[in-house]
Amino acid sequence: MPSFSMQTVEYLLSAVMNDLANIHEQAAEHNIRLTHAQQQMQQFTDLVAMYGTKESNVAFYAEQLHLSPNHLSALVRKQTGCK
Numbered sequence: 001m002p003s004f005s006m007q008t009v010e011y012l013l014s015a016v017m018n019d020l021a022n023i024h025e026q027a028a029e030h031n032i033r034l035t036h037a038q039q040q041m042q043q044f045t046d047l048v049a050m051y052g053t054k055e056s057n058v059a060f061y062a063e064q065l066h067l068s069p070n071h072l073s074a075l076v077r078k079q080t081g082c083k
Helices: 006-029 036-051 058-064 069-080
Strands: none
Touching: 006 036, 036 058, 036 069, 058 069
């Protein structure tokens, strides 16, 4: 697994959160329903916004979303295009 600096991770997470906020805003403006995966990502980014400075463990966020850590990781990779 590649090693990233904390600043790089913060920038990437910020970019993902901005993209998801834009998707959510556009969906609301056009009365478009988000897919289940998009809804889960929105919930995840909301949790990161609330707890991101205190919690960095995937298991914490997965538990909050009632997902396994592996499922949450796969969801984030798929929704962000990271492999």
